[in-house]
Amino acid sequence: MRRVKDPANNDSVQLHAAIWEVVAKRVPRIGTFRREAVSTNLGMDGLGLDSVQALEVLITLEDRFGVRITPEWIEDHALTIASLADLVRSETSEAR
Secondary structure, eight states: OOOOSOGGGSOHHHHHHHHHHHHHHHOGGGOSOOGGGTTSBSSTTTTOOOHHHHHHHHHHHHHHHTOOOOHHHHHHSOOBHHHHHHHHHHHHHHTO
């Protein structure tokens, strides 16, 4: 899987699409990226990820973007494409 070198320089749509791609590999039925869905919960009440799929997505995002997603972050945030993109942006801007 390709690693995004500097996601903070990507515009929001590109970063959202990159995260969507990771999610879609676990839940192919969600199809191609839709901008209006970036605020939809990734869980069963939204895009349909079960807990194992959600964990796989988070691990993949950590590897791909070089970020750390802590249990505390997960408890404090809705799991959405937008919230994950915000995390990636903040983590990568702090690393500079």
